[in-house]
Amino acid sequence: MEEYLSLLPPASSLTYACIAKAFCLLTVLYHGKKAYGLIESMLTRIKDLAAKLAPRLIEIRRHIHSHPELSGQEYQTAAFVAGVLSSSGLHVQEGVGKTGVIGELQGTSQNERLLAIRTDMDALPIQEGTNLEYASRAEGIMHACGHDVHTTVGLGTAMVLSQVAEELGGKVRFLFQPAEEIAQGASWMMKDGAMENVSAVLGVHVFPSIPAGSIGVRYGALTAAADDLEILIMGESGHGARPHEAIDAIWIASQVITAMQQAISRTQNPLRPVVLSIGKINGGRAPNVIADKVQLLGTVRSLHPETRAHLPNWIENIVANVCNTYGAKYQVNYRQGVPSVQNDYVLTQLLQSAAEEAWSSDRVQVLPEPSLGAEDFSMYLEHVPGSMFRLGVGYKERIINYPLHHPQFEVDESAIITGVVTMAYAAYKYCQQCQQNF
Numbered sequence: 001m002e003e004y005l006s007l008l009p010p011a012s013s014l015t016y017a018c019i020a021k022a023f024c025l026l027t028v029l030y031h032g033k034k035a036y037g038l039i040e041s042m043l044t045r046i047k048d049l050a051a052k053l054a055p056r057l058i059e060i061r062r063h064i065h066s067h068p069e070l071s072g073q074e075y076q077t078a079a080f081v082a083g084v085l086s087s088s089g090l091h092v093q094e095g096v097g098k099t100g101v102i103g104e105l106q107g108t109s110q111n112e113r114l115l116a117i118r119t120d121m122d123a124l125p126i127q128e129g130t131n132l133e134y135a136s137r138a139e140g141i142m143h144a145c146g147h148d149v150h151t152t153v154g155l156g157t158a159m160v161l162s163q164v165a166e167e168l169g170g171k172v173r174f175l176f177q178p179a180e181e182i183a184q185g186a187s188w189m190m191k192d193g194a195m196e197n198v199s200a201v202l203g204v205h206v207f208p209s210i211p212a213g214s215i216g217v218r219y220g221a222l223t224a225a226a227d228d229l230e231i232l233i234m235g236e237s238g239h240g241a242r243p244h245e246a247i248d249a250i251w252i253a254s255q256v257i258t259a260m261q262q263a264i265s266r267t268q269n270p271l272r273p274v275v276l277s278i279g280k281i282n283g284g285r286a287p288n289v290i291a292d293k294v295q296l297l298g299t300v301r302s303l304h305p306e307t308r309a310h311l312p313n314w315i316e317n318i319v320a321n322v323c324n325t326y327g328a329k330y331q332v333n334y335r336q337g338v339p340s341v342q343n344d345y346v347l348t349q350l351l352q353s354a355a356e357e358a359w360s361s362d363r364v365q366v367l368p369e370p371s372l373g374a375e376d377f378s379m380y381l382e383h384v385p386g387s388m389f390r391l392g393v394g395y396k397e398r399i400i401n402y403p404l405h406h407p408q409f410e411v412d413e414s415a416i417i418t419g420v421v422t423m424a425y426a427a428y429k430y431c432q433q434c435q436q437n438f
């Protein structure tokens with residue numbers, strides 16, 4: 001052999017080195033591609049499984065849509081969800097947080113980290129105004145916030161992942177939450193241990209201004225903190241013709257409202273929004289009698305925790321100044337509702353990359369602005385990091401896609417598959433990343 005080699009021209013040592021390097025490179029490329037191919041094939045499998053499930057998922061969504069139930073009364077929906085989860089082989093727990101359901105996918109991994117996927121199930125007290133064949137059959141109740149779609153996406157994700165559970169590399173807990181619209185369901189479920197051992201949580205909400213097929217992610221604040229406000233103003237009754245002998249609670253209430261709105265524009269940092277809306281006023285007895293008592297009810301929205309923290313005192317000072325000026329007594333009841341949804345950077349990146357790999361980057365929007373709406377998904381984020389994405393459900397060809405909570409709100413059902421694949425693939429990627437760090 002040595003003899004043979006020695007017969008080769010001297011330049012050949014360089015050639016051998018090149019061949020060896022090329023071989024190494026090919027080996028690396030081969031193994032790299034193999035690893036990449038493994039992930040790619042899981043994405044393909046998830047997409048195939050979701051596509052096969054599409055007709056069933058549309059059936060499920062329409063069933064839930066035509067049988068909406070109000071917050072805290074999701075009995076039929078919960079039973080239906082539990083049935084689908086059981087038949088997909090998940091370990092099911094009912095009656096969590098009153099009418100909530102948990103489905104757990106155990107897998108075979110030693111990875112202790114547990115991902116929660118949260119969807120909500122309740123409908124709104126709205127009379128449906130669509131002419132859909134599967135419109136609500138419950139008088140005055142409608143899935144006008146898309147929670148029927150969320151439940152379906154949760155179920156679809158569970159059905160898909162149950163078929164790849166062995167290769168998932170982690171555990172996933174599906175939370176089907178009740179009573180999101182009254183901002184109670186997340187707390188109820190957590191009281192019953194829904195977040196025990198959970199490491200991270202993902203969520204989804206439909207969004208009619210994003211076309212179906214696309215999704216939106218947002219880094220940081222997604223929704224606002226929403227607090228409840230009650231102001232009582234106590235004056236003194238009297239004859240409508242002699243205001244100087246009375247203390248007019250209605251007029252003072254109007255001064256309080258005006259003072260608060262003006263003070264927002266002059267004393268709050270305009271880059272840290274505060275929205276205060278008085279939505280209900282009760283007071284007065286007759287047109288010619290000066291009111292002695294007025295109740296104002298409103299909602300206060302903010303994005304920054306520091307801003308939120310000083311709002312109760314700020315409001316009380318304004319009310320006190322106005323009432324003291326005109327001789328009225330007052331009481332301010334400020335109740336903290338849900339905090340702002342603050343999406344975790346790493347998990348938002350995970351959702352974005354999962355969606356971009358699944359659908360291409362032009363179908364993934366990084367949302368420039370938060371919403372001043374509220375979401376009790378934020379309650380889970382008090383305990384673990386998480387991220388919620390916006391699922392586009394708008395019809396591309398329609399000029400008007402009615403907003404959430406509108407009697408004519410509709411969704412393009414093709415979005416369901418986009419939601420299922422995005423969620424299932426993000427869950428897979430999460431489990432894989434945890435396994436690598438395990």
Ligand SMILES: [Zn+2]
Nearest residue numbers: 145181404405
């Ligand atoms: Zn809603």
Ligand SMILES: [Zn+2]
Nearest residue numbers: 145146147205
């Ligand atoms: Zn909602």
